[in-house]
Amino acid sequence: MTINFYKYQGTGNDFVMVDNRNELFPKNDTNLINSLCDRKFGIGGDGLICLENDADENIDFKMVYFNADGNESSMCGNGGRCLVAFAKFLNIIQEHATFLAVDGLHEAKIKKNTVELKMQNVENIQVNENHIFLDSGSPHHVQITGKIDDLEVKRIGAEIRYSDLYGKTGSNINFVEKIGEDTFKVRTYERGVEDETLSCGTGVTAVALAMAAISKTSSNEVQLKTPGGELRVRFQKDGQGFKNVWLIGPAIQVFKGEILC
Numbered sequence: 001m002t003i004n005f006y007k008y009q010g011t012g013n014d015f016v017m018v019d020n021r022n023e024l025f026p027k028n029d030t031n032l033i034n035s036l037c038d039r040k041f042g043i044g045g046d047g048l049i050c051l052e053n054d055a056d057e058n059i060d061f062k063m064v065y066f067n068a069d070g071n072e073s074s075m076c077g078n079g080g081r082c083l084v085a086f087a088k089f090l091n092i093i094q095e096h097a098t099f100l101a102v103d104g105l106h107e108a109k110i111k112k113n114t115v116e117l118k119m120q121n122v123e124n125i126q127v128n129e130n131h132i133f134l135d136s137g138s139p140h141h142v143q144i145t146g147k148i149d150d151l152e153v154k155r156i157g158a159e160i161r162y163s164d165l166y167g168k169t170g171s172n173i174n175f176v177e178k179i180g181e182d183t184f185k186v187r188t189y190e191r192g193v194e195d196e197t198l199s200c201g202t203g204v205t206a207v208a209l210a211m212a213a214i215s216k217t218s219s220n221e222v223q224l225k226t227p228g229g230e231l232r233v234r235f236q237k238d239g240q241g242f243k244n245v246w247l248i249g250p251a252i253q254v255f256k257g258e259i260l261c
């Protein structure tokens with residue numbers, strides 16, 4: 001079988017994109033998806049995303065997201081932004097999109113070379129002694145650290161992700177260092193990739209909201225500097241939670257190809 005694909009990256013979080021409107025892609029083949037994401041034996045990627053049609057004519061397309069381990073997973077913010085850019089490339093949309101993902105409907109806007117993605121509202125933020133936990137479309141542990149550049153993210157992240165704290169479901173693990181009034185450095189260990197990724201969209205969204213929740217910033221738009229580049233998150237406080245949450249950053253097509261499998 002030959003699979004045609006496009007490779008996209010959003011601040012270094014990279015994805016194999018498949019136009020699956022014909023629904024021929026074997027989505028249940030976990031081993032195949034894992035091998036397509038393999039950086040030595042396959043295309044390479046932090047995840048694989050299928051673009052599909054939705055029966056509702058008010059929905060431009062549907063997003064089906066798989067982590068690199070081949071399992072379908074929760075929402076991917078950077079992947080959602082890349083999918084919007086892919087949909088524009090395919091002439092499915094122009095500068096505005098409404099699409100359905102695993103966590104519900106999302107609105108997106110394309111502005112020059114950035115994609116602004118509206119994330120779901122976040123109501124429940126658990127502030128603990130040494131960390132904050134919230135779900136910004138995917139589950140995220142947020143922990144403040146010093147000297148973030150020296151951190152062994154993969155080792156320490158895996159310890160927390162597989163600890164009793166998160167049981168079988170696990171969580172993504174984010175480390176954050178404040179470097180300005182509305183600027184933070186973020187490094188993320190991603191569940192389902194089981195490694196540090198160069199950025200994580202739902203991760204920086206969770207970090208931005210967590211920092212606002214514990215008054216580490218008074219701004220309603222924060223800059224997140226990740227190893228893969230800079231992302232912005234805009235939000236509005238809404239009681240104990242947040243609404244009008246937007247994830248903003250680049251989404252780039254890197255190459256296209258076909259792979260025999």
Ligand SMILES: N[C@H](CCC[C@H](N)C(=O)O)C(=O)O
Binds near residue numbers: 074191
């Ligand atoms: N690995 C995450 C999903 C992808 C999140 C990340 N790539 C993003 O940009 O939000 C999880 O299983 O919870």
